[in-house]
Amino acid sequence: MPNWSDPRNAGVNAATVGVPRAARDAGLRSYMLSVYNYMASGVLLTGIVALLFVQSGMVNSLFNPATGGPSLLYWVALFAPLGVVMWLQIGINRISSGTAQGLFWAYAGLLGVSLSTLFLVYTGTSIAQTFFATAAAFLGLSLFGYTTKKDLSGFGTFLIMGVVGLFVAMLLNMFLKSPALNLAISAIGVLLFAGLTAYDTQRIKSTYFAVAGQGAAMTKSAVIGALQLYLDFINMFLFLLRFMGDRR
Template sequence: MENSYDSYKSTAGTSVLSTVMRKVYGRMFFALVVTALTALYVASSPALLATILGSRGIFFGLIIAELAVVFVVSGMLHKLSSTTAVLLFYLYAILNGVVFSSIFVVYELGSIAYTFFITAGVFGAMTVYGLVTKNDMTKFGSYCMMALFGLIIATVVNIFVASSTLDWIISFVGVALFIGLTAWDTQKIKNAAYEVEPSQMGKLATIGALSLYLDFINLFLYLLRFFGRSND
């Protein structure tokens, strides 16, 4: 009887995990599409592009708006309805698209597409690893978060130092870091899915999609430094 109950519990958990992960990847994929289409639209409009990139106030205002949306979704998720959380997530994807429109000015379209497919392959492999590995990645994730703070500090310092060597080091560390974070975030989502209440599945899917979306975007941007070909 106990074995039968354990079997039922395991089957139910697997079903919930499958449902959550479908929603996570679906929302993440849609957000990436929204970001890409927004970036292409802005990049195809010289007037719009000049307005955004030509004004520091507008550009930094967009970045502040992005940070605000991420803070609201991450920090106030329990207070938001599932629908509101999803809409805020897609708003963030649109804002990201506006900010990232500049990469179509800096890099050739072919190299952007090439880097995107490389990113998709690496991301896919690591998120699958995060799902199937039996190793507990909690400690590894803690180290990754510490490294992330170090990376942010180094990036800020390099804005003033403008060292090409440090820039390459930051790029290498950034790629390695977000490869690791992809696996860790996936495992976190998987573990949370086994514990989540049915009424909270939608919110878990949204915060999970946001985490993996951020991993994908950052991995793409760091890889673009290696594979992107300048338009100049």
């Protein structure tokens, strides 16, 4: 199977040559709809798991009752999603489309466990308000990425380097505990993942022409595309929550 997950290979597929423009557009719309459906289902699953953990009281099991610090389950919930997402991204060309779908939903569910702790820090109202603000921004940015004629590929390296620098700054501020740096990190984080939303949407759109007509490859590329947009949404939400969130 060709490495369709490499954006450098997102060119014109032989399967699309000679296909009427209307048919290509219909195929692209169907493909993008499947990406958004996967992405939306992942966000919904994350939210449901987080709410269930909070309402059932299971969120308390993430902390050691004797010390108040993180329990073993907390560290499992924190690092298990990382292992799942690495398995999905690295092994995407070897696993079946069904396995890819299962790993995506497993990742979304596991992340819901770790994000349930947000309800212990922020009020439910502010979390809901931030979620809807993020959803509105995401829709606008993704629509821009889908419809714009401007090539956004030149921004990709800049945005990814920015994300790396952002997380280095976050690690540094764990020791400095600077309110000013924390505010700057939040602002830059929102802007970076806003840019990545538009960039990733355009890249996913381009990927369609590399996998069109390839069955399982289309399904797996749609899952990977959904994962990219899911991560953009979740990270934009988390950084925006640092701005808009009302702490308990």
